[in-house]
Amino acid sequence: MENLNEQDVLQDESNFLDAKLQRRSFLQYAGAGAAVVALTAAGCRKDRINTPMTGVTLDFKDDFGVLNYAYALEQLEAAFYIQVASAPPSSFSAAEKAYFQDIQYHEIAHREFFKNALGTAAIGSLSVDFSSIDFTSRTSVLGAAMAFEDLGVGAYNGAGVRLKNTIYLLAAGKIVSVEARHAAYIRDLISNGTFATAPQVSSDKGLDMALTPDVVLGAAGKYIKTKINVINL
Amino acid sequence: MNIVNILEEIEKVDGEIYERLNPRRAAMKDFFNMGKKITLAAMPLALGSVFQKAYGQSTPQAVTDVLNFALALEYLEYNFYNHALAGTPATPIPAGAPLAAITLIRDHELAHVNLLKGALGSAARAPIPYSDTDFTAGGTFPTVFSDYGTFLAVAQGFEDTGVRAYKGQAGVLVGNTVLTTALQIHSVEARHAAHIRAMRTALSGGTAVYKPWVSLGSAGQANDSGVSQVDAVYAGEDTTVQAGVNIVGINGNAGVTKAAAVECFDEPLDKASVITIANLFLQPGKKLS
Structure with a gap:
């Protein structure tokens, strides 16, 4: 057909979405990459199920629960580093201040990544409680930073196997190694050479921690005012 | 935006789409539940990935293959650090913190070798002895064991590659208990990488900065x-x-x-790219395939 008008094109596209297309043709169409456009149109139909989450509940029945769990931890870390970066302990060197600025933006980026990836499924903002941390004290700040980073590494390592979607598993993998780099840096600031020492890294197997959500949330609890409900763990 | 609708449309033309996407229907349903809420921006990527997996690529590597791949890399790392420490002459690593750190890292790599060997049992690949390696990379790094700075630079390359290599295999291990162990090794490699980077910064006396990340x-x-x-x-x-x-x-x-x-x-690196890098450090006839 030489002169397809717009109506014909639309007709063709709707045919594609009907049962008329043979599988071989479909594969060619998908392979051409143009399918996303047509399929996106199909995807814009209203969602059939609408179950908004209320309050801060981590429902581990699916990947969203795991992602929200990570989102909660990243919120906590970001809030901590924002406070440190805005008024670091006076004994911090220029290089240390710069690296804590870096880490601050890494954690903000992680937090916002999860927020965007979760969209309407995201839990709300958590209220934090850092009353146990003396932000003017180098020792207190580094100790808390180490606790957050090691906890984060253990949390991601333990939660990875719960993720069923490869895209989200990979995203978590991309983040956890950065948290491990943070942890190593902060541990070395506290005592050079402790970047991967026991008990955080087992000396016989050379393995980092893998922690379950209940353990992680138990440890993180003292820094979080908002009540976190955990279901389907 | 609803991926379920999209997949329903596909199902009309390809009745086997669900099985094609994932042989386990239950797992696929979980994906649907998530897909319902994936952001608009993420959609094309998510779809592309699913299609690629379903139609484009060969069968995912068996878990055994992933573990043997990891084992080969761990052998390479272990030989590298062990030769620096135990070779004749040994690499001039300063006594104190630097020597302790390289020793700790060597010990971890050996522990990883033994862990993976144990997990694989009779399916474990052949050991890679030091004699199979060439850490000068065919003469690219002729002073790799005689110059401390060169040694650290190559070490950083190994550790950052290791982090990427494990990440690159995550997709094969989805939902498998082996994944947890792989992640526990992966984050230790990242800790090593961060420390090696700090060692390079320290060696430069502040003239060069290698961030831990x-x-x-x-x-x-x-x-x-x-x-x-x-x-x-x-x-x-x-x-x-x-x-x-x-x-x-x-x-x-x-x-x-x-x-x-x-x-x-941090970004993953696919197996072929990792093997290309690893083979730079292996003798002819001993390269990975």
């Missing part, structure tokens, strides 16, 4: 190691879009610059 190079390139011969180790590390989400300046956070966006996510 992978950043942008001084000219904005993906390789921040200052060693152009290892560009392949860092190819793609300058990615700034994650699962369809643009990280630079995300949600109005101007402080999340391109460099910060690069730093805050």
Whole structure:
């Protein structure tokens, strides 16, 4: 057909979405990459199920629960580093201040990544409680930073196997190694050479921690005012 | 935006789509539940990935293959550090903290070798002895064991590659209990990498800075190691879009610059690329395939 008008094109596209297309043709169409456009149109139909989450509940029945769990931890870390970066302990060197600025933006980026990836499924903002941390004290700040980073590494390592979607598993993998780099840096600031020492890294197997959500949330609890409900763990 | 609708449309033309996407229907249903809420921006990527897996690529590698691949890399790392410590002459690693750190890392790599060997049992690949290796990479790094700085530079390349290699196999291990162990090794490699980077900074006396995390190079390139011969180790590390989400300046956070966006996510490396890098350090006839 030489002169397809717009109506014909639309007709063709709707045919594609009907049962008329043979599988071989479909594969060619998908392979051409143009399918996303047509399929996106199909995807814009209203969602059939609408179950908004209320309050801060981590429902581990699916990947969203795991992602929200990570989102909660990243919120906590970001809030901590924002406070440190805005008024670091006076004994911090220029290089240390710069690296804590870096880490601050890494954690903000992680937090916002999860927020965007979760969209309407995201839990709300958590209220934090850092009353146990003396932000003017180098020792207190580094100790808390180490606790957050090691906890984060253990949390991601333990939660990875719960993720069923490869895209989200990979995203978590991309983040956890950065948290491990943070942890190593902060541990070395506290005592050079402790970047991967026991008990955080087992000396016989050379393995980092893998922690379950209940353990992680138990440890993180003292820094979080908002009540976190955990279901389907 | 609803991926379930999309897949329903596909199902009309390809009745086997669900089985094609994932032989386990239950797992696929979970994906649907998530897909319902995937952001619009992430959608094309998510779809592309699913299609690629279903139609484009060969059967995913068996878990055994992943473990043997990891074992080969761990043998390589162990030989590298062990020869620096135990070779004749040994690499001039300063006594004290530097020597202790390299010893700790060597011990971890040996522990990883033994762990993976144990997990694989009779399916474990043949050991890679030191004699199979060439850490000068065919003469690219002739002083790798005689010059401490060169040794550290190559060490950084190994550790950053190791981090990427494990990440690159995550997709094969989804939902498998082996994944947890792999992740526990993966984050230790990242700790090693961060410390080696700090050791290089310390050695330079502050004239060069190697951040503990992978950043942008001084000219904005993906390789921040200052060693152009290892560009392949860092190819793609300058990615700034994650699962369809643009990280630079995300949600109005101007402080999340391109460099910060690069730093805050480590990137995976596919098996073929890792093997190409590993083979630079193996003798002819002993290379991985």
